[in-house]
Amino acid sequence: MSFTYDVKQEIAGADLDERQAKAQLAALLLVKAALHMNRNGTYLSFQVENASVAKHVWLLVKRLYTVEPRLAVLKKMRLKKNNIYRIVIEQGASRILEDLGILNDRGLHVKPNYDLIRSEKNARAFLQGCFLASGSVNSPRTSNYHLEISVTHRGLAESIQKLMERFFLSARITERKGLWVVYLKAGDKIGDFLRLIDASNALLQFEDLRISRDFYNQMSRLNNCELANEMKSLKAAHGQIEAIERIETLMAPEQIPPKIRAAMDIRKQYPEASLTELCDEIYKATGEVISKSGMKHRMTKIREMAASLSQDRRSSETK
Known part of the structure; x- marks a missing residue:
């Protein structure tokens, strides 16, 4: 499994109180969910390739709103043919969105409700949800440090960037293939982000390999300098x-x-x-x-x- 998979699996297994759970679910739905309408009313759909994330979302919705989401497993026909896990929330979809501050009388919001992320622990839970929904991080075995979260709306990307800045993480934003990508490139800042979202095991693995590589590179530079x-x-x-x-x-x-x-x-x-x-x-x-x-x-x-x-x-x- 990839390093990103391990990070998400660790986050998905963390204990959350009700406010943290709502902040995390709001992020998951803002980043990855789609709102649909049919003759029976409105419903939500949420698709991911990570089974742990799908199970986590299913449990969050059931725990917070006592509804029974439907879970379907689809098979990709191209490339790696990974499974796609699709969660459909038909019962109380509008009520859930309203409670999370995503929907009101004026329509849908692409930015998080400030009351939901006011506290530090809820803000961290929101960032957890963003990473669970569409985050990725390069393996620490590679020398190219890169962590990113991709979203469909620029306003949401800017909100994530500002939220990271609250924790002294200077993220940047770029547009790629119709998506807005919030990213970090510095190894120490990626380590700080993993610490922020409580991915302790992944952080230890990341820092151990990063420090070892940086030490080796520094020794190589010193040796080259001495040789010169x-x-x-x-x-x-x-x-x-x-x-x-x-x-x-x-x-x-x-x-x-x-x-x-x-x-x-x-x-x-x-x-x-x-x-x-x-x-x-x-x-x-x-x-x-x-x-x-x-x-x-x-x-x-x-x-x-x-x-x-x-x-x-x-x-x-x-x-």
């Missing part, structure tokens, strides 16, 4: 060795300043050493204390001397 620095140091050392050889070829030993001579000798002995390591070796050999910046200055001076000697030689040859 090491290659840079080796390249610099190779240039210093060439400069030393040029000075020794073109310049008499007594013309070389003693401190530069000491730096040249220690570099030849340790061609792959870092500047810090060269400072240590000079101290061991001569007792002189020199800083890293001091050693860098001497190496720069060696390269400048070599460049000056090469230029003088070319000038004399030209003459």
